[in-house]
Amino acid sequence: MIRRSARTTLVTAACGAVLATGLAACGTVQQLSAADKVSTAFDKLGRSKSFSAKLSVDATAEQIEAFGAATGEKIDKETAAALTAVNLSVAFSADKPLKDVQPSKGANGEAAKADPSLSSSVALTGKGGASLFELRQVGDRAYARADLAGFARLVGEDASEIDQLTKNLPAALQGALKGSWVSFDAKQLQEPGGAGGTGASPAPTLDPKAEEGLTASLKDILDHDLSFEDKGKQDGKERITVTAPARKLTDDLLKAFAPLAKDVPNLGKLPTTAPKDVPDRNLALDLYLDGGALSAMTFDLAQLEEKPAPGSTLPLRIAFGKDAPAVQAPADAATISSEEIAGLMIGDFTAGLAADAADGSDGADSTAPWDGPGDPAEPLTDAQVKELTAGGAMNEEQVRLYNKLGMSYQDIKDLAALGS
Incomplete structure (x- = not known):
């Protein structure tokens, strides 16, 4: 399986590049025609009332196995097949252009609240598009469902054990873990110590001066760290390569966010300099434009290898869509209480299964805190x-x-x- 350090590097370098590239939507980069195209592409997404993005591994099972062999990390056939089948999708929709969606200011010192017109969804799907996990928010209601047996089969675990693991849960929650929708108060996803989460606090309100400083810093990073190159047409779409020095970009982003640590406590846990496993070389990501709008983004994990084997490649792909169907509340969702939400524990249970499958263990060394109710x-x-x-x-x-x-x-x- 892909090393943990490689995953960390990917998140740091690729997400940093994506963030900085997204700033082109503000029109801050005008020196290159390729950058102008990127600016326009992101702007078009913001003008739409809906948006979707789907993350997947853009390779066959055989290519994934070959990549593992080339990098000295064995990836078995089951894991390779699972990686080709899994897609993670997010979607947003509103009754106005997404660029105009703004959180409302909290009264009496309260944290800002999300725009009530914004609906969202997160979905994990497997082979043939089968739903493994979905979470939606529409207005003040949240909706969730999962297929733990399907997830277990995907990662090579024994699906027959699911009934035993969930037998002590209320009927509605058992149904939710077998693919039936449940509904609950969306505030449970945000409140500190809420029964539906692990104590995640509402998004903090930043000082306007701090926000201005961050914007200025990110614009400067965009100007100096990123380069844009127009590579012409590929499969009918314009291809633009964004290149950045991974270590310098990471250092600059960490410095830019450091002043916000007092307002966003978790930022205080960030390192002050790039981790040692961040490559000290340029990394590139490709953007694909269709009719001037961003349609896809790819990043090859082989770049993270110090000396990649000739021909080894493992691209991640994010497909983007605008004017996607609006996020809707599912019909016939069973209502559950905030106390019952705590029993769902989807994230921790599925994380445990995924960790076991990735490490090839029997669960004894899993880093997940819980193996489910029993x-x-x-x-x-x-x-x-x-x-x-x-x-x-x-x-x-x-x-x-x-x-x-x-x-x-x-x-x-x-x-x-x-x-x-």
């Missing part, structure tokens, strides 16, 4: 509850509910660490 856990002492709630990531009600669902003291402690 046998009762040892009841927590008052001292343990006090310790688990001390950091503010969870409240007492949530901690005790997780314990009743079969999570041990250490399980909950690990989960709280993920959300802090």
Whole structure:
């Protein structure tokens, strides 16, 4: 499987390039015709009332296996096949152009609230487009469903164990983990210590001067770190290559965001300089324009190898769409309470399965904090509850509910660490 360090580098370098490239939509880069095209392409996406993006591995199973062999990391056939089948999609829609969507200012010091006209969805699909997990938000309601058995089969786990793992859940949640929609208050996705999450706080409100400083810094990074080259037509679409020095770009982005650490606590956990595994060389990503609008983006993971083998390639692809169907609330969704949401735990359970499949382990060394509801856990002492709630990531009600669902003291402690 692709090394953890390579994944970290990809997120740092590729996402940094995407972020800086997106700033071209502000019209800050005008010195190159290729940059002008990129600016116009992003602007067209913002003028639409809907937007979609789908991430996938743009390679066959055989190519993925060959890439693993070339990089010294064995990728078995099952994992390779799973990687070719999985797609992660996001979508947004509103009753006005997306560029005009703005959060409302919170009253009496409250955090800013999302524009109520904005609807969103996140979906993970497998072979043949089968839904593995979906989360939607429409107005003040959130909707979710998953197919844990399908996910287990995809990553080579025993799907027959799913019923045993979910047997202690309420009927509605069991249905949600078998593909039926459930509905709950969307605020549970945002409130601190909410039962539906691990204590994620609402997005902080930044000082206007800090925002201006960040914008100026990012514009400067765009001017000095990125280069744009028009590569002509490929399969009927314009291809533009964006190149950046990975280590310098990462360092510059970290410096740009550092002043916001006081307003965004999690930014304080970012390193002050690029991690050692970020390559000290140029990395490139290709943008594809169709009719002047951005249609796709590709990044070859082989670039992350110090000495890539001749012919080795493993491109990631993001396909973009504007004027996509609006995100809709699913029909016949069963309503569940905030307390029941805590039992869903989709993210942690599926993360555990994915980690086991990727590492080729039996789950004993999984970094996921929980393997799903099962046998009762040892009841927590008052001292343990006090310790688990001390950091503010969870409240007492949530901690005790997780314990009743079969999570041990250490399980909950690990989960709280993920959300802090």
